Amino acid sequence: MFKTEKRKYSVIGAGCGGLVIAEHLASKGYDVSLYNRSSNRIKLFRQKGYNVVYGDRTKNVRLSYIGTDISSAISNRDIIIVVITANGHKEIAENMSPYLKDGQIILLIPGRTCGALEFEYTLKQSGCDADVIIAEANTLFFVARIETPNTVIVKGVKKTITVSALHSADTEYVLDKIHNDFPQLIKATSFLETSFGNIGAIFHPVIFLINKERILAGESFNFYTEGVTKKVAYFIEEVNHEVQNIATAMNTSVLSVKDWLKSRYGLKYTDIYTMIRSNPVYK
Known part of the structure; x- marks a missing residue:
């Protein structure tokens, strides 16, 4: 065409x-x-x-x-x-x-x-x-x-x-x-x-589920910064490990969350909690 x-x-x-x-x-x-x-x-x-x-x-x-x-x-x-x-x-x-x-x-x-x-x-x-x-x-x-x-x-x-x-x-x-x-x-x-490599399938449900009570209460907060506590960051990393294991079993590979954040936004490589909360485009 x-x-x-x-x-x-x-x-x-x-x-x-x-x-x-x-x-x-x-x-x-x-x-x-x-x-x-x-x-x-x-x-x-x-x-x-x-x-x-x-x-x-x-x-x-x-x-x-x-x-x-x-x-x-x-x-x-x-x-x-x-x-x-x-x-x-x-x-x-x-x-x-x-x-x-x-x-x-x-x-x-x-x-x-x-x-x-x-x-x-x-x-x-x-x-x-x-x-x-x-x-x-x-x-x-x-x-x-x-x-x-x-x-x-x-x-x-x-x-x-x-x-x-x-x-x-x-x-x-x-x-x-x-x-x-x-x-x-x-x-x-x-x-x-x-x-x-669908990062939203990791970020969105984890942040939502752990902040469920705040959301149901009608509290207003920034989803990607205030919504990401150290507990949330821990579970994001755990889910990411599971996704990587499944991807490996399917003969493919995906970036870790930290590598994804660095490659997409040019963030300094550190822990997930700091990288997400310091990302200027999430603020």
């Missing part, structure tokens, strides 16, 4: 991650469409665009298409980037399956755990026979927060991100098409590496 003229992107999901990725691509001169499942979230964007803040710079973003019609969003798009929570992957795959065309690349950012595998399975179950490539990254490119309904603040950019096509023979092709736009991407050995 790739043509001689500049390729076209579609971004699926108008959360903070999707909004920043769409801006990043639009700023490079690409034709970018943005799809969201609910209309309330994007109503203001369609009228006035939205803002992305990088330090002291604010960019107003206008895209070629912003809407809830997935057919319009992905039609004639070379690369489709899915930036939604993992529990929405199945629904999105079902909805886009009738409209996919041969040669399109679908990139899940992130795929979380086996996202690309579920996506391909769902497409097949939905009767999609388009010859598409499905790939997944193991984390988001940007650390961002929604400040107001139409403003996103970028707090940091990750230095390295692993990516793999579901069928690893396709990974080099995917990287060849998108590496100039996302230079922090590096090749993973397989989707097992990106899936077991």
Whole structure:
């Protein structure tokens, strides 16, 4: 499907991650469409665009298409980037399956755990026979927060991100098409590496479970700093060891949490508690 003229992107999901990725691509001169499942979230964007803040710079973003019609969003798009929570992957795959065309690349950012595998399975179950490539990254490119309904603040950019096509023979092709736009991407050995490298599957449940009473009581606190006590850090490391053992048994490998934090954010190598709580993008 790739043509001689500049390729076209579609971004699926108008959360903070999707909004920043769409801006990043639009700023490079690409034709970018943005799809969201609910209309309330994007109503203001369609009228006035939205803002992305990088330090002291604010960019107003206008895209070629912003809407809830997935057919319009992905039609004639070379690369489709899915930036939604993992529990929405199945629904999105079902909805886009009738409209996919041969040669399109679908990139899940992130795929979380086996996202690309579920996506391909769902497409097949939905009767999609388009010859598409499905790939997944193991984390988001940007650390961002929604400040107001139409403003996103970028707090940091990750230095390295692993990516793999579901069928690893396709990974080099995917990287060849998108590496100039996302230079922090590096090749993973397989989707097992990106899936077991899902750091959110370690951080999020551990921090949530140990802070459950605070959350149920309605207490307001910073999830990644105030929520990470030395006890939480201990259990993060223990869960990480279990994940590494499982990955080894599956003939793949993943970084330790400390190595992940150092490689993604350039943090000084120390203990998990200190590294998480001192990370400026988490504050």
